[in-house]
Amino acid sequence: MAQEKILVVGGGISGVTAAVEAAEMEYDVYLVEKEPTLGGRVLQLRYYFPKLCPPTCGLEINYRRIKSNPRITVYTMATVKEISGGPGNYRVKVEIAPRYVNENCTACGECEKVCQGERVNTFDFGLSKTKAIYLPHPMAFPPYYVLDKSALAEGDLERIMAACKYNAIDPNMQPQTVELEVGAIIWATGWRPYDATKLDNLGYGRFANVITNMQMERLASPTGPTGGKILRPSDQTEPKTVVFVQCAGSRDENHLSYCSYICCLASLKQSLYLAEQNPEIESYIFYIDIRTPGRYEKFLRRAQEEARIHFIKGKVAKIEEDPETKDLVVTAEDTLSGKKVQQRANLVVLAVGMQPSLAEGAVSGVSVDENGFVQVTEGMYACGCAWMPLDVMTSNETATAAALKAIQTIVRG
Amino acid sequence: MARIEPDVKVVKEIQAAGGDTIKKCYQCATCASVCPLATEDVPFPRKQMLLGQWGFKEKLLSDPALWLCHQCGDCTLYCPRGARPGDVLGALRNMAVRELSEFKFLWTFYNKPWGLAILLAISLATVWLTLCIFAGGTPGFPVLPYLPHLSAEEVHILFLKLTPKVIAVDAIFIPLATFVVIMVAIGINRLWNGLVENAGIPAAYRLSFWGVVSTYLVPAIREILAHSRFLECGANRWRFNGHRMLLWSFIILAFVTGVVFIAADVFGFHTPWPIYNPIKILANIGAILLIYGCISIIVNRTRAAAEGKLASSYQDWFLIYLILAVGVTGLLTELLRLAGNVIYPGMYALHLAMVFMLFLSVPYSKFAHLVYRTTAYVFDLYSRDVRAQMAALEAATAPPAEEAPTAPEGAEEAPAEGEEAQEQAA
Numbered sequence: 001m002a003q004e005k006i007l008v009v010g011g012g013i014s015g016v017t018a019a020v021e022a023a024e025m026e027y028d029v030y031l032v033e034k035e036p037t038l039g040g041r042v043l044q045l046r047y048y049f050p051k052l053c054p055p056t057c058g059l060e061i062n063y064r065r066i067k068s069n070p071r072i073t074v075y076t077m078a079t080v081k082e083i084s085g086g087p088g089n090y091r092v093k094v095e096i097a098p099r100y101v102n103e104n105c106t107a108c109g110e111c112e113k114v115c116q117g118e119r120v121n122t123f124d125f126g127l128s129k130t131k132a133i134y135l136p137h138p139m140a141f142p143p144y145y146v147l148d149k150s151a152l153a154e155g156d157l158e159r160i161m162a163a164c165k166y167n168a169i170d171p172n173m174q175p176q177t178v179e180l181e182v183g184a185i186i187w188a189t190g191w192r193p194y195d196a197t198k199l200d201n202l203g204y205g206r207f208a209n210v211i212t213n214m215q216m217e218r219l220a221s222p223t224g225p226t227g228g229k230i231l232r233p234s235d236q237t238e239p240k241t242v243v244f245v246q247c248a249g250s251r252d253e254n255h256l257s258y259c260s261y262i263c264c265l266a267s268l269k270q271s272l273y274l275a276e277q278n279p280e281i282e283s284y285i286f287y288i289d290i291r292t293p294g295r296y297e298k299f300l301r302r303a304q305e306e307a308r309i310h311f312i313k314g315k316v317a318k319i320e321e322d323p324e325t326k327d328l329v330v331t332a333e334d335t336l337s338g339k340k341v342q343q344r345a346n347l348v349v350l351a352v353g354m355q356p357s358l359a360e361g362a363v364s365g366v367s368v369d370e371n372g373f374v375q376v377t378e379g380m381y382a383c384g385c386a387w388m389p390l391d392v393m394t395s396n397e398t399a400t401a402a403a404l405k406a407i408q409t410i411v412r413g
Numbered sequence: 414m415a416r417i418e419p420d421v422k423v424v425k426e427i428q429a430a431g432g433d434t435i436k437k438c439y440q441c442a443t444c445a446s447v448c449p450l451a452t453e454d455v456p457f458p459r460k461q462m463l464l465g466q467w468g469f470k471e472k473l474l475s476d477p478a479l480w481l482c483h484q485c486g487d488c489t490l491y492c493p494r495g496a497r498p499g500d501v502l503g504a505l506r507n508m509a510v511r512e513l514s515e516f517k518f519l520w521t522f523y524n525k526p527w528g529l530a531i532l533l534a535i536s537l538a539t540v541w542l543t544l545c546i547f548a549g550g551t552p553g554f555p556v557l558p559y560l561p562h563l564s565a566e567e568v569h570i571l572f573l574k575l576t577p578k579v580i581a582v583d584a585i586f587i588p589l590a591t592f593v594v595i596m597v598a599i600g601i602n603r604l605w606n607g608l609v610e611n612a613g614i615p616a617a618y619r620l621s622f623w624g625v626v627s628t629y630l631v632p633a634i635r636e637i638l639a640h641s642r643f644l645e646c647g648a649n650r651w652r653f654n655g656h657r658m659l660l661w662s663f664i665i666l667a668f669v670t671g672v673v674f675i676a677a678d679v680f681g682f683h684t685p686w687p688i689y690n691p692i693k694i695l696a697n698i699g700a701i702l703l704i705y706g707c708i709s710i711i712v713n714r715t716r717a718a719a720e721g722k723l724a725s726s727y728q729d730w731f732l733i734y735l736i737l738a739v740g741v742t743g744l745l746t747e748l749l750r751l752a753g754n755v756i757y758p759g760m761y762a763l764h765l766a767m768v769f770m771l772f773l774s775v776p777y778s779k780f781a782h783l784v785y786r787t788t789a790y791v792f793d794l795y796s797r798d799v800r801a802q803m804a805a806l807e808a809a810t811a812p813p814a815e816e817a818p819t820a821p822e823g824a825e826e827a828p829a830e831g832e833e834a835q836e837q838a839a
Contacts, residue, residue, distance in 0.1 A: 251439075
């Protein structure tokens with residue numbers, strides 16, 4: 001007997017959209033997310049395309065649709081371990097890591113106040129720290145704290161358990177495995193920023209003021225490490241000159257052989273963040289080709305008008321640090337003048353490309369191409385950046401399409 | 414607007430010469446940024462890749478960048494498209510040698526694998542015939558009976574006392590050296606004129622031959638002896654030692670050859686000299702350096718090829734193995750002679766044939782980089798001076814700037830001709 005349920009793997013904007021769309025067509029949906037909160041990459045952004053909305057804008061309405069729909073079962077901190085069966089009849093093993101905080105949690109924050117142990121905040125890409133017990137994001141869904149036991153200081157556990165008035169902390173929670181039977185699977189596993197330390201000529205990881213574009217989003221975000229003020233990591237001062245290095249990893253056979261679609265737009269957008277903070281800040285965008293797909297051409301014009309951007313056609317292939325000031329000198333050939341240029345900058349942003357999450361540690365049973373993008377087969381569909389590099393708007397369209405394809409598999413039996 | 418046609422024939426020629434990846438380049442200019450030798454004013458090899466894609470042969474072959482590149486392979490390693498700019502420049506150098514040479518069939522023999530047999534035949538026949546004619550043949554090898562045998566005894570010309578062997582060697586190498594010097598002079602002259610024209614150096618800044626040589630040749634040679642640019646290629650350190658050793662071995666061997674030539678041919682101190690003779694000791698040191706340098710280069714090239722940094726072409730291997738053959742046959746001749754082995758004259762004849770082949774290769778094989786790279790170094794130093802002088806003059810005569818307009822980087826500068834072509838084609 002064919003299963004009528006759908007599994008959506010990944011709780012970012014694409015997965016949430018696919019889940020809601022399928023559930024609203026009256027199909028039961030399991031939504032599996034490996035992080036402690038839904039929201040994915042979009043939640044980390046300051047603004048997202050096309051209209052430069054803050055992430056709360058798009059996610060909040062979707063969370064409400066999830067909450068009001070009993071057909072959606074959400075598992076966070078959960079990973080797909082094993083898939084067997086075929087279209088119409090998959091058996092999927094999902095492992096749920098212990099959160100050590102149960103559903104009694106009201107996110108009052110008393111535990112956090114007494115906790116002394118700290119952990120590196122991966123949500124901020126290492127730009128900040130959180131307590132060992134933390135709320136992943138002010139708008140976390142589900143809105144529960146998470147405990148990282150390995151980061152606890154001595155006596156922390158007693159203190160936070162005493163501070164919790166709701167009996168929400170359960171240090172003995174164990175990993176759980178659930179078996180799901182579904183008719184179709186939608187992969188919405190999204191992407192991660194390409195590991196910039198592999199770009200050994202660009203100094204990321206060696207020079208404090210060379211950051212990635214996703215770190216820039218966190219710096220600009222009101223929920224980020226600086227409360228939304230863009231300050232450079234070495235001395236927390238406002239940068240006056242910022243260089244954007246396009247194609248950091250993308251369109252490069254040694255790294256990501258494809259165009260990551262969004263990075264040119266992201267750098268234009270981030271130039272607007274800088275202009276919004278201080279209209280005097282100069283942005284230098286070093287590019288091979290400025291790619292603003294489709295109607296985004298208009299966005300290029302807008303950025304040119306609203307921010308002080310210098311465009312230099314030539315890829316940056318060398319970055320050096322002034323050890324005194326921690327300023328950076330980037331080298332490129334300006335191919336329009338035919339001269340090699342050296343630009344000094346207070347901050348360098350690498351427009352790092354998107355790597356599909358399944359590029360490393362792919363789940364057996366899913367077929368991916370040589371770059372790690374999911375290949376669609378009957379019963380297994382993909383949407384968003386698990387499928388190809390996309391913006392949020394198009395990701396959502398592919399999510400709706402994937403929901404329909406999943407339903408078709410089920411209906412056909 | 415002028416319409417510019419790509420020269421497809423030239424593009425194919427570049428591809429066939431070992432630049433088969435040239436079309437992959439998408440002009441990101443990573444190469445010019447990672448290249449430690451590319452200067453601010455004259456960056457390479459991005460522009461050369463573009464010129465190559467369009468088939469602008471004249472411009473390319475008169476571009477000093479071709480010879481300023483030491484093929485460290487950094488550009489190839491970092492190239493996001495696998496366009497291998499380092500190898501393309503190598504192929505272009507190869508083409509440039511052909512264009513600069515006279516008697517191009519000799520270039521063909523030196524640069525095509527099938528030419529090797531012809532070269533061997535020419536070299537062996539020349540040495541054998543000359544030895545037959547002037548020195549009564551090589552012991553152990555046949556002598557053609559109806560050849561003229563000019564002398565089997567010592568010849569006295571004025572105060573000179575020449576043995577038949579010396580006469581034979583001189584009969585081979587003095588005409589050969591004369592020919593090579595003339596060919597090289599023609600090549601250098603063509604290259605220099607091309608460089609000056611292509612760089613658009615105004616007539617007022619053009620120097621006479623002696624002007625150039627006296628001002629810039631010494632600093633250029635100093636750089637070459639120190640291998641300072643070679644070393645600037647950070648990625649080249651592994652090749653640096655082998656190549657420098659080889660260069661110094663050539664200098665040592667040239668010096669001892671000169672001493673022997675004067676001592677033996679002019680003053681009659683005939684070889685072989687005893688093993689403890691300082692010149693002999695120096696010669697042996699040179700020979701060992703030569704063989705060591707060759708082996709070191711072979712090992713390192715093989716390793717670099719395995720790492721994907723540079724591809725070695727037939728021309729690269731030909732030259733290095735030819736030099737190795739010269740060294741090995743020379744050393745074997747000496748060892749066989751010391752051991753009293755009867756086949757040593759045959760080995761000596763083989764050694765002479767290898768030396769002949771190497772000498773003749775100077776204007777035709779990769780060995781030409783010896784003269785053309787030196788020429789390019791001289792031109793580079795000269796053109797830098799010209800640019801500096803022109804900039805100084807411009808600064809001195811320019812009206813005082815009222816308000817320095819802050820033009821965006823390069824946006825208002827005239828595009829170089831290559832880019833112009835691209836834009837027009839687009």
